[in-house]
Amino acid sequence: MTIKYTFQGLLIYVVIAAYLLAFLTTVLGRKKTGNGLYLAGFIIAAITFGYRWYDARHVPFQNLFEVFLSMGMMVYPLSIFCRRSLRVGGETMDMLLGAILLFPAGFIFKAEPQKLPPALQSWLFIPHVAVYLMSYVIMAKATVQAFCQLKAKPAYTDENLVDPEIGTYRIICFGFPLLTLGLILGSWWGKLAWGDYWGWDPKELWSLASWLVYIGYLHFRYMFGKKHARINSCLAILGMSVILITLLWANLSKIFPGLHNYAS
Amino acid sequence: MKLNRCIMWTALLAICLLTILSVFGAFCGAPKAKLIFNSIPLGVYWSGLAVLLIAGFVQFSRLLHKPGLFMVHAGCLLILVGSMWGSETGHQLQKRFLDSQKIPSGYMVIYEGESEKHIVAEGLKQTLGELPFSIKLNDFRLEHYPADEDSVPRLYIKTHQGQVLQLIAKAGEEISLGQGKGKLRIVRTFRNFRITVEDEEKIVTDQGQAAENPAVQVVIELPDSNSYTRYVFENFAGFTHGENLLQLSYVSQGPQIIRDYFSDVVIIENGKEVAAKSIEVNHPLHYAGYHFYQHSYDSQAGKYTILSVTSDSGLYTVYGGYWLLSLGVLWQFWFRHITIGLEMSKVKTKVLIQ
Numbered sequence A: 001m002t003i004k005y006t007f008q009g010l011l012i013y014v015v016i017a018a019y020l021l022a023f024l025t026t027v028l029g030r031k032k033t034g035n036g037l038y039l040a041g042f043i044i045a046a047i048t049f050g051y052r053w054y055d056a057r058h059v060p061f062q063n064l065f066e067v068f069l070s071m072g073m074m075v076y077p078l079s080i081f082c083r084r085s086l087r088v089g090g091e092t093m094d095m096l097l098g099a100i101l102l103f104p105a106g107f108i109f110k111a112e113p114q115k116l117p118p119a120l121q122s123w124l125f126i127p128h129v130a131v132y133l134m135s136y137v138i139m140a141k142a143t144v145q146a147f148c149q150l151k152a153k154p155a156y157t158d159e160n161l162v163d164p165e166i167g168t169y170r171i172i173c174f175g176f177p178l179l180t181l182g183l184i185l186g187s188w189w190g191k192l193a194w195g196d197y198w199g200w201d202p203k204e205l206w207s208l209a210s211w212l213v214y215i216g217y218l219h220f221r222y223m224f225g226k227k228h229a230r231i232n233s234c235l236a237i238l239g240m241s242v243i244l245i246t247l248l249w250a251n252l253s254k255i256f257p258g259l260h261n262y263a264s
Numbered sequence B: 001m002k003l004n005r006c007i008m009w010t011a012l013l014a015i016c017l018l019t020i021l022s023v024f025g026a027f028c029g030a031p032k033a034k035l036i037f038n039s040i041p042l043g044v045y046w047s048g049l050a051v052l053l054i055a056g057f058v059q060f061s062r063l064l065h066k067p068g069l070f071m072v073h074a075g076c077l078l079i080l081v082g083s084m085w086g087s088e089t090g091h092q093l094q095k096r097f098l099d100s101q102k103i104p105s106g107y108m109v110i111y112e113g114e115s116e117k118h119i120v121a122e123g124l125k126q127t128l129g130e131l132p133f134s135i136k137l138n139d140f141r142l143e144h145y146p147a148d149e150d151s152v153p154r155l156y157i158k159t160h161q162g163q164v165l166q167l168i169a170k171a172g173e174e175i176s177l178g179q180g181k182g183k184l185r186i187v188r189t190f191r192n193f194r195i196t197v198e199d200e201e202k203i204v205t206d207q208g209q210a211a212e213n214p215a216v217q218v219v220i221e222l223p224d225s226n227s228y229t230r231y232v233f234e235n236f237a238g239f240t241h242g243e244n245l246l247q248l249s250y251v252s253q254g255p256q257i258i259r260d261y262f263s264d265v266v267i268i269e270n271g272k273e274v275a276a277k278s279i280e281v282n283h284p285l286h287y288a289g290y291h292f293y294q295h296s297y298d299s300q301a302g303k304y305t306i307l308s309v310t311s312d313s314g315l316y317t318v319y320g321g322y323w324l325l326s327l328g329v330l331w332q333f334w335f336r337h338i339t340i341g342l343e344m345s346k347v348k349t350k351v352l353i354q
């Protein structure tokens, strides 16, 4: 664990603090203050993202520091969209999620900007990584809903909002096209850069596995609806677990050597 | 009804099996996973999955009538068929039954100024076959990122006690070499150091912009007020400079990072040049059913390039599948709801107007 004594590091810590304070104040019943802090955290996160883009001279999606920084910025718009369009709540947990997502950027991964190697200089770099990161954050929110369903605890008491089981399903339906596009754009890019649209690389196989778990979820839910709500939720949580492995373990562990591995 | 349930359960089982196999394959590493997923049992599995998808279309009319569901499942079917057609086994079957001579994949090693038509296997020794045309490499080039503005030229000084000192190599900069050891001063830097002789006198000059022979001129001033001049060349790092046993190294800029590789090639068919392209990473050449990619190069002398070659059989079917699958999921999960939402708002406004 290292502390970053830079302007960028300072901004990240301010966002983490804002998200955590937003969470605490909301839990203590001061919803308005909580929302204000959450919005402030998002604005500073967006500024940090922009600053990093300017500083590194490429969109900050290259290494795990940049990936977590970007994801930490995506939580707030997702909360707003889910409440307004999908009628799914859970913003309080989103505030905590934002802080958790920024933690690795603040304390674990190195922030030194790197030059883009030839294979990353493709127009597909931005859409491929952007849709994946968005889908990961969306699926993380769906997982929180799934845990709420398992605990049989409604996350909120607003009549306009759906229950956590439906919440999980709606969010997964929203995120699944992005997950699919991430996989397809990655495959297309692989064809352009390396000559193969599928290389059986560990990271590719983990990402295929995570996509398949969500396909399993969608088919299972089509077959049984809400009858086996607990299994539905467990499948959603399994999907997120495989995504976590795809994002972290497959990149960092020497067990999975390959084109996407940073361990060496 | 029973058959429907049976199909759905089998589909679920097939998805579950593929998930487990993917995880297993991830632990095996790419080369072994490739063998597993291209093996005969897996061939049976892929064909079974395709049959299952077709059975789904036959049994569930919604899969045919709902555009999103149709595109998603038809896309998967196309990807399966296209990738099986383009696989090594697919190529072998095409050779056997359709007399196709296409080579699924391999590599080409081409020297500058020479033509090549042989495709070799991964170890670059075994020949896999010949192309009906040849590829000539006119030039192989590397492009570097411009040196960082913040990576200024530096002189590294290793004293006889093993201490490493660093000094910015700018005229006038100086550094103490330790108590009683004197000091070192930078006099001049050269991008391209040359010595010419005029009237039997050696003249040192800096020639040209290209950093061919970067060097720095230093003066070492000893405490006894003697001094001597030395030239430190970047290309001879760590050269020991006698009297004071100093090891001096000059680094004129930060490490050069490669930005891109280029192979300028022309295709020669029946003795005529029919196409030309500068192949670079992410910009392959496509010709006569093959894609040619920048794969590797002669890192020592830059005299040859290594291209990887893949047949495009089945590729456009797979791409068609990608389009259908992408449009299908977007339609099924996003746009359908937006259009339903718009319809609903129209109904609402109509009610209000009435």
Ligand code: HEM
Binding pocket: A215, A218, A219, A222, B007, B008, B011, B014, B049, B052, B053, B055, B056, B057, B060, B062, B063, B069, B072, B073, B076, B332
């Ligand atoms: C293996 C044979 C398969 C069969 C027999 C099958 C069958 C079905 C059926 C009957 C539905 C429900 C349609 C409805 O809403 O009425 C469905 C939904 C769906 N299937 Fe498949 N499927 C198969 C494989 C796949 C695969 C490989 C994918 C991969 C993309 C896939 C993706 C989907 C999606 C995204 C839905 C929509 C689920 C939803 O709306 O919640 N299916 N499938």
